[in-house]
Amino acid sequence: MALLDFQTALGRLVRVADHADPLRRLRLAPAERSFLEALPDSAGFRFTVAVQRSWCVGRAAGAATLTISVLPSDLRQRLLDRWTRAGGGTSSFVAAEADALLDFIAGELPNPSHLLAACRFEQAALRASAGANSFVPPEWVGRGAPQFALRRGSYAGAVGFHSDPHVVLSALIERTELPPLSPDVTTFLFAPGLDRLWQPASAHEVALWTRLTGAVAVQALLREGYARETIDALLQVGAIEYARPCPAP
Amino acid sequence: MAACRRLGNIVEPLGVGFPYIADLPADLYESGLVDFVEIAPETICRQRAIGKAVAIEIVPDQLARARRTCAALPIVVHGVELSIGSAHGWNAAYLEMLDDFQALWPFVWHSEHLGFQTISAEDGATLEVGVPLPLPATKEAVELVARRSAAIGERYGVPFLLENPAYYIADMPADPEIGDDIGLLAAIAERSGCYQLLDLHNVYCNALNFGVDPFVVIDRVPLKRVVEIHVAGGSSRDGFWMDGHNDRVPERVWEMLEYTLPRAPNVGGVVFELLDDFALSLGAAAIAEELRRVRTVWNRYRR
Secondary structure: OOHHHHHHHHHHHHOOOOOOOOOOOOOOOHHHHHHHHHHHHOHHHHHHHHHHHHHHHHHHHHHOHHHHHHOOHHHHHHHHHHHHHOOOOOOOOHHHHHHHHHHHHHHHOOOOOHHHHHHHHHHHHHHHHHHHOOOOOOOOOOOOOOOOEEEEOOOOEEEEEOOOHHHHHHHHHHOOOOOOOOOOOEEEEEOOOOOOOEEEOOHHHHHHHHHOOOOEEHHHHHHOOOOHHHHHHHHHHOOEEEOOOOOOO | OOOOOOOOOOOOOOEEEEEOOOOOOOHHHHOOOOOEEEEOHHHHEEEEEEOOEEEEEEOHHHHHHHHHHHOOOOEEEEOOOOOOOOOOOOOHHHHHHHHHHHHHOOOOOEEEEOOEEEEEOOOOOEEEEEEEEOOOEOHHHHHHHHHHHHHHHHHHOOOEEEEOOOOOOOOOOEOOOOOOHHHHHHHHHHHHOOEEEEEHHHHHHHHHHHOOOHHHHHHHOOHHHEEEEEEOOOEEEOOEEEOOOOOOOOHHHHHHHHHHHHHOOOOOEEEEOOOHHHHHHHOHHHHHHHHHHHHHHHHHHHO
């Protein structure tokens, strides 16, 4: 028996992400192939798969506690089922998976919607939190040469709410009536250097964040009318960052 | 292959152990009910991608909290993420983290689960299966895990233990010389010089699910190599008894502990295993009762 091939086959059978023939391109002796082909019909294997699904759902739910808890139960079940069937929830390190899970859920929610705002809120909070321990403000704030490029911070986010965010989140958590979607958007900025990891974003900050869908040179931003003070303030807290390390002054 | 360690006085006996559960009040660990703490280092770590590689990093705040909770109690490490039986490769990032962990917080011994939980994708990436799976009882599996176990023993300089797993798939392929999971673990221990963590609840699970006598299984375990014993609770689902670590210890498992402890002269500690998710629902009073009962049995044979 080739242990590597046997394990690959067994692992593929338990993971449902592999829809193709799980025994493809493996060196298996006839007896091993027979054992593996018969396995899906055995009660013990089916129970192993059930345990795996249950653990994966539990991990996923624990990775995105807020969003999972505020989703309607039928939608929650459907999304978790699709996520785990696609191979999600297998890692014990839930934080590493939370971002991808929340991206997946966000892609399934109406835009705009209060649920989507809550989902992005949790994702931004987790990202900022992940960066907070190691965040150091760049030395070049206020002195950066204008040819250097800026981009959105790796651990930052901006989340728009179509009503008062506190009212929206409270209503979702307490399962009370949600306020109507307003055309006016209140944006929260998340960044690893902010005291509480978030703050309400000013119109200037929202405009700069919106502009930075990719890397843009400081001089271009200044030319377009973005204020140096806004740039420096966002750099200071990690909401935006230099797109590449700056050379020493 | 490293020579077998000398049997006898493998470790100074520690007594009654309990897992580190961050959500439990620290009082439990200061109550005198617990002599040592079993910690899964992954629970105070985070995983971070570095390009295509992955690093497992100790979170300083969580380490500090764990150390405050455990105070002066000795610790043992019970790893989850190594996947020691994965033929495509084990989790090197886990061992790198454990190097750092040992430098910061030395442990008396170190244990791992015998099994595998990762496979290789067709592009060579590592895929998590999402649940630990049993190894076939083959010579190749013995060779692989024995080599790795010996290397771990050398690397950390403390006894390395492998835990017998609970599993639900019957009639796994096996070489006749090895036989089954008990033969597999015994052969690895013999070849590598590593020791055993005998999880009595896992023996109980497998015995119930496959219709065998757990005491016959215990009699086949090389008990001189057993350094740690686990007792735990589980639950029934879909006709299987699950290794859930979610309840009190079944009476039959207490009987198994009474049977095993006097026959296993090198046991350094007995741990009442409980998962974080169920610790709060089980409650402090029930946990204390289980720990007192472990101590009663321990004192009967070890005092």
